[in-house]
Amino acid sequence: MWPVSRSAVVAVADSPWRRCTGGVTAAKGFQAGGISAGLKVSGRPDLAVVVAPEQAVCAGCFTTSCVRAACVDLCSERLQQTAGHARAVLINSGQANACTGDRGLVDSLRITRVLADQLGCSEELVLICSTGVIGVPIPMPNLLAGMQPLLADFTEDGGDRAAAAILTTDLVDKQIALEAQLGDRTVRIGGMAKGSGMIHPDMATMLAFLTCDAAVEPALWQSMVRRAVSRSFNAITVDGDTSTNDTVLAFAAGEPLAEPDHAQLELGLTQAMQELACAIARDGEGATCLIEVRVEGAVDEASALQIARTICGSSLVKTAVHGRDPNWGRIVAAAGRSGVRFNPEDVALWIGEHQLMASGQPLPFDRQAASDVLRGKDVLIRLKLMEGSAEARAWGCDLSDQYVRINADYTT
Incomplete structure (x- = not known):
């Protein structure tokens, strides 16, 4: 266990x-x-x-x-x-x-x-x-x-x-x-x-x-x-x-x-x-890490959860995490297609302790250090809006080639 x-x-x-x-x-x-x-x-x-x-x-x-x-x-x-x-x-x-x-x-x-x-x-x-x-x-x-x-x-x-x-x-x-x-x-x-x-x-x-x-x-x-x-x-x-x-x-x-x-x-x-x-x-099939997405500053909990779940479910985010690539654009893009309206000019974003965005603008960051965060068994992504005081969390895992292998052979 x-x-x-x-x-x-x-x-x-x-x-x-x-x-x-x-x-x-x-x-x-x-x-x-x-x-x-x-x-x-x-x-x-x-x-x-x-x-x-x-x-x-x-x-x-x-x-x-x-x-x-x-x-x-x-x-x-x-x-x-x-x-x-x-x-x-x-x-x-x-x-x-x-x-x-x-x-x-x-x-x-x-x-x-x-x-x-x-x-x-x-x-x-x-x-x-x-x-x-x-x-x-x-x-x-x-x-x-x-x-x-x-x-x-x-x-x-x-x-x-x-x-x-x-x-x-x-x-x-x-x-x-x-x-x-x-x-x-x-x-x-x-x-x-x-x-x-x-x-x-x-x-x-x-x-x-x-x-x-x-x-x-x-x-x-x-x-x-x-x-x-x-x-x-x-x-x-x-x-x-x-x-x-x-x-x-x-x-x-x-x-x-x-x-x-x-x-x-x-x-x-x-x-x-x-x-x-x-x-x-x-324990996701083929997974190597747990991804936690925290969304803060949403208008209500349901909106925060919808954004967090969308980010966790993004194949591009999941493969970026598996490749240890801090490609933060995939994260905010997933949030934007979640169906929840928010002002992108107010977004702040962190991977672990590394802040990658503030007020909707990219920040300089240590790419290698952020990549090292993605190598851990627990990966935290935090997205902050300025729409309200609600927050929620969602969890997922990275997506590896082993997932394809496991499911390609499942019944045979």
């Missing part, structure tokens, strides 16, 4: 949230597990489960693509049916089970029915997520044969096993666990995610699962999750492509918090999601 630089996430100086261990099972009462069920030719782990305490609240955010896997629609529908409650989610990797006709839904229903029977709960409380090659159905005999071993595997310390079982082209697993003292007790947030390619808002070829051991009213929890997703998973890009299965599910169960602590809980949720999102961007 690659750690995420603290500079690449929400400002943590005033945050009560600190790292702990446990991943998605860090939150009290949650269990998880992962096994190899033979869904992948490689024999690597490919089937995972996360089980929440009874009466757990669950909020979801899903791909905006109109080409969606049946499991996405099933999750969305069931969260509506249960008024935002869920008991478990099963995740298979290797097959997206998208664009597979009626079989996609039939198989998803069958799988969740088996898990519901084993847990002794209603089918509507069981969710399913799939990831892998589009157009390929799940090998049901293998998966069903793996259900008993999987259910024998999930434990309160099974976060590592679950995180490994949801990966596809990822090079590393992606986990987070945070804790904070809120009121008179310790609250924990855990999480895991997968994603490496086809990453672009809204959302990406990614799955993410969060757990929290504090009870939150369903509508409030959904609002928190939606805002946190906007500032994290919907602020990353690797290659400009979104997919068919993208899902974020966040569970909450435990003792309720006092209302004054809700803001701190949302801060922790956002921090956890941003760290997972940055881990996805850092």
Whole structure:
């Protein structure tokens, strides 16, 4: 697992949230597990489960693509049916089970029915997520044969096993666990995610699962999750492509918090999601560095985020970073085509600590020193406007020839 630089996430100086261990099972009462069920030719782990305490609240955010896997629609529908409650989610990797006709839904229903029977709960409380090659159905005999071993595997310390079982082209697993003292007790947030390619808002070829051991009213929890997703998973890009299965599910169960602590809980949720999102961007297919773009002085947060995402998604910016070329013209050009209106004569620009523009004019700078900044594992680009006081961040990665090689050979 690659750690995420603290500079690449929400400002943590005033945050009560600190790292702990446990991943998605860090939150009290949650269990998880992962096994190899033979869904992948490689024999690597490919089937995972996360089980929440009874009466757990669950909020979801899903791909905006109109080409969606049946499991996405099933999750969305069931969260509506249960008024935002869920008991478990099963995740298979290797097959997206998208664009597979009626079989996609039939198989998803069958799988969740088996898990519901084993847990002794209603089918509507069981969710399913799939990831892998589009157009390929799940090998049901293998998966069903793996259900008993999987259910024998999930434990309160099974976060590592679950995180490994949801990966596809990822090079590393992606986990987070945070804790904070809120009121008179310790609250924990855990999480895991997968994603490496086809990453672009809204959302990406990614799955993410969060757990929290504090009870939150369903509508409030959904609002928190939606805002946190906007500032994290919907602020990353690797290659400009979104997919068919993208899902974020966040569970909450435990003792309720006092209302004054809700803001701190949302801060922790956002921090956890941003760290997972940055881990996805850092692990972009063929990537050698994480790019963070900060846009300041915008008229509102949405405008700042749109500009930052456009810069992160620019192939010319990404290839310049990979070539360690401080070609700042590509950065401001990307900002200009973002769809957000601003006065170019007010723009200031930095790569790392090196200022390249002020008041819309180029400045002399040490080109070699700026190039050296681009050789680091974390590259910061900062763009300042004079339109307002809002700011936002987006994250991406450089674009290398390895991205082409990986995706040219993906299904063969």
